[in-house]
Amino acid sequence: PITNSDINEAQDNSFSMRRTEVLCSKCGGHLGHVFDGGPKPSGLRYCMNSISLDFKPENKED
Template structure:
């Protein structure tokens, strides 16, 4: 596992775009069907857009019909952190990058086998490294 990254919110503002900051640091959500990766079918690895940590492999990506990139599992145990989220009058589980604490999306228990989970991520929270 990689060392944790700690920055002030002002430092994050300097390194992220305005839209990335809203989602990654202020727990915003991009509109469905608008993100750059929800229809991506290339082989590769999805990384945290804030710190570059590898998070999800394309082998666990599936079309959930939700309008956001969805995955059945993280690329490796400990790459993401789960946190209870009761905002907006809902009970959900937020997913954060374990390295920098940035908000990535939420996980739900309505995904396909083998895990039964759907990691519903914001495209703007991710970067993509294409497999060569």
């Protein structure tokens, strides 16, 4: 799981757009962007680069 200490956010005004860039806090790599207008409760919509995601199977105890 991602924690607030794993990412940094920075204002990105490139291409005449105002958005928030999401960066890796360790290496500074670009992970994607976050926008307002998402679902409740946060109201945020994340647009992340797929290469930055690593899905792991959930451990289910039967």
